Every structure is written in C-alpha cells, then in structure tokens.
Amino acid sequence: MSERSERRRESIERARAAEAQRRRERRIRFGAAVAALIVIVAVGVVIQLTRDKADPNAPRPKGVTEVGGGVTVGSAGTGAPVIDIYEDFQCPICKEFEAETGPLLAELATSGQARLVYHPMSFLGEESDRAANASGCAADEGRFKEFHDTLFANQPDGENTGAWTDDALIALGQKAGVTGEGFAQCVRDGRYDEWTQQVDQESSERGVTGTPTVFIDGAELPRDSYTPAGIRAALPPRSRAFR
Amino acid sequence: MANWLGTLLRLVLAGVFAASGLLKVADPTESVRAVQAYDLLPYGLARFVGYGLPFLEIAIALLLLVGLATRFAAGLAAVLLVVFICAVAAAWARGLTIDCGCFGGGGQVAQGDTKYVQEIGRDVALLAAAGWLVGRPRSRFAIDHIAHQEQAA
Numbered sequence A: 001m002s003e004r005s006e007r008r009r010e011s012i013e014r015a016r017a018a019e020a021q022r023r024r025e026r027r028i029r030f031g032a033a034v035a036a037l038i039v040i041v042a043v044g045v046v047i048q049l050t051r052d053k054a055d056p057n058a059p060r061p062k063g064v065t066e067v068g069g070g071v072t073v074g075s076a077g078t079g080a081p082v083i084d085i086y087e088d089f090q091c092p093i094c095k096e097f098e099a100e101t102g103p104l105l106a107e108l109a110t111s112g113q114a115r116l117v118y119h120p121m122s123f124l125g126e127e128s129d130r131a132a133n134a135s136g137c138a139a140d141e142g143r144f145k146e147f148h149d150t151l152f153a154n155q156p157d158g159e160n161t162g163a164w165t166d167d168a169l170i171a172l173g174q175k176a177g178v179t180g181e182g183f184a185q186c187v188r189d190g191r192y193d194e195w196t197q198q199v200d201q202e203s204s205e206r207g208v209t210g211t212p213t214v215f216i217d218g219a220e221l222p223r224d225s226y227t228p229a230g231i232r233a234a235l236p237p238r239s240r241a242f243r
Numbered sequence B: 001m002a003n004w005l006g007t008l009l010r011l012v013l014a015g016v017f018a019a020s021g022l023l024k025v026a027d028p029t030e031s032v033r034a035v036q037a038y039d040l041l042p043y044g045l046a047r048f049v050g051y052g053l054p055f056l057e058i059a060i061a062l063l064l065l066v067g068l069a070t071r072f073a074a075g076l077a078a079v080l081l082v083v084f085i086c087a088v089a090a091a092w093a094r095g096l097t098i099d100c101g102c103f104g105g106g107g108q109v110a111q112g113d114t115k116y117v118q119e120i121g122r123d124v125a126l127l128a129a130a131g132w133l134v135g136r137p138r139s140r141f142a143i144d145h146i147a148h149q150e151q152a153a
Helices: A002-051 A093-109 A126-140 A144-152 A164-176 A181-189 A191-203 A229-236 A237-242 B002-025 B028-037 B043-064 B070-093 B116-135 B143-152
Strands: A069-072 A083-088 A116-121 A213-216
Touching: A002 B028, A002 B043, A002 B070, A069 A126, A069 A144, A083 A093, A093 A116, A093 A144, A093 A229, A116 A126, A116 A144, A116 A191, A126 A144, A126 A164, A126 A181, A126 A191, A126 B028, A144 A164, A164 A181, A191 B028, A213 A229, B002 B028, B002 B043, B002 B070, B002 B116, B043 B070, B070 B116
Parallel strands: A083 A116
Antiparallel strands: A069 A116, A083 A213
16 A cells, blocks of 8 residues: 555656656757847848948949939039939839939929939849949949930830840940940949949938939928929929029 | 648748748848838838848748747747738738838839738738647657657657
8 A cells, every 4th residue: 555655656756857857858949949049130130231231432433422322413503402313224113204204304403403313223133233333334424314314215125134234235325425435344344333232222221112212302202293293393492483 | 640730830831931031131231121111110120120030030940940949939930920911911001012022022013013912811821830830839850859759659
C-alpha cells in the first residue's frame, strides 16, 4: 500500500519535472525567436539606411545646387512663383500632362512669370533611370527643357521596351539640339545616376508617390487642377494679373 | 495528419512572407514610397517601416520555415496581415488609387488598375492559415517539437 503511493508520488514528481523542463525549453525557443527577429530587423534597417544614403559629393548637373535638387528652367527672378514638377519620362500620364499644360508652362517660364523646377524621377525602371541621367547631361549643355520635351514627344509605347538605349537617347539629344561633345559621353557614363537616385529620395521625402506631381510655391496642386486653367488659378494673384 | 497540415501552412506562409520581404529589400527607396502611398504615416515613420518591414517579413518567414516558436511567429504574421488588410481597406475607402506594394512596387496607379479586392482576399486567406497555426502550432519538421518527437520515439 505505502509502496504504491510512494511510486505514484514519484511519477507525479517526474511529470512535474518534465513539464517544468518543457516550459523552460519553450521559454528558450521564444527568447531565441525574439532575439533573431530583433537582430534581423535592426541589421536590415541599418543596411537600408546606408544603402539609401545620398553621397553629397556625387556629381550634379549644372545649376542644381542641392543634393537631389531639380533642374530650374526659365529666367524668372527670385520673387516669381516656383512651380515644382515631378515627372518620370516613361510615365504616360506625364506625357498627357505635358501635351496639355506644356505650352502654358513654357510660356510662364520664358516670360519670367514663374520659375519651373523639373524633378526627373526614375521609379518606372531602368529606362527611366537612363532617361533621367541623360536629362541631367542635357542640363549641363543648357538644354534640359528641349531634351525633356523631345523625350515626352518620343515616349515609347510601353515601359522598358528596350527602346531607350544610350544610343537612342543620344540621338534624341541631337534632335533636341544637344550637340555638345560631352553629352554622349555623359549619357554612356551614367554620370548622373546617383543624382537621379537622390532626386527620387528627395521626392519621397516630399511625399511624392506618383507622377506627375506639381507643387506651386510649395503647395501640392490638387489632382483635379492638372490643366492650364487649374495651374493658372493656383498661381499667386500677382502673377496671374500678368498674363 | 493535422500535423502535416501545420507543416504545409508553415511553408506556405514562410514562402509568401519571404518572397514579399526579399522583393522589397532590393529597392529601399521604392519600399518607402510604397508605404507613403498609403498616406497614413509621416515621412520619418514611413521610412522606418519601408526599411524595416521587409526584414521583419523575412525574419517571420525564417521562424516559420524552421518551426521555431511557431505560435509566436504565426501570431506576429497574423497581426501584420490584419494591419495590411486595414491599410489597404483604408486606402480603398479614401478613394486612393495605389498598388499595395505587397511584393515590391507600390505607389500610385491609374484609376482602373487598383486590385483592392484581390489584395484583401489574399491577405484574408493568409490570415486564416496564420490563425490555424496560432490555434494549433504543432507540426512535423519543426524545431519546436524535435525534442518532443524523440521522447515519443
């Protein structure tokens, strides 16, 4: 009798010890999992921070003063309203936007009523990168706007079709009157690849999530105002009176 | 039998999370833009999420793959999936036209190109899988149960 109860107590104790052991193991596994998670995420964030960091000394096209800054077009003075335009050369809606509002924007720039700042983004793939780099090269020759217009006028049907090779972009440059000797070399070297990346980052910082996106004197233009009338209405009253 | 189902669900979830994480890691700028497109977080936070989320997904995938702390990993996956579903639903409800950026990409798309129904549907299905593993984390080929299986043998 007493031997049986003794044995039962022993088996209960053994079960209890096994249960405690199992619980300990579970705690260890949980701890290992949490540690692995934290390490992976922390290391990952650090890696991405480093990869995404702009090198302030990377070459920038002529006239671009800030890291990731856009290309200014027009001769308007410092008092004139600033129109920031974020576009991807491969984006079909940008092409439509250019077709509709391009003439007005050009007029505002040449007449000195507004300063245009073009930010060539490159989030639609390799050929956007290449086109944006080439636009920086054209800016060096003082022909950004001409090249920009030519690219949109000759936008391929579809993205990354293989149409915009370096040679094709150089040919389009010639069409736009970019004849300087350095242009072809600059396009081939991808001299402004890093700049285009920085333009993308700056746009991200500014909350640009699609193209085209337009800011007038720092205020984002509402989506329904991407028309000549919409842009006119958004300009400050003084410059509106000019027209 | 149910243990094998657990293994299958673990591997499916691990595969989907690994793919979504790895595809996003390649382009950190794009990843941040995809988060920003939801218009829910300020830039500083969106940046942190854009950088960190892909790695969190990869880490969860690894845990599920080897079956370490399965209930915890599946629970975390479920929490993330609920967050994703809410975020996509919020974008939809506010009339945004974005790609969820679930597997890289993301950002704004044309009016007719949104896929909110498919995106939410997929996440709900994955949520069901994660829910099963939270309720019944036991499965074959899991570190969690190696010691146990040996004992039983």
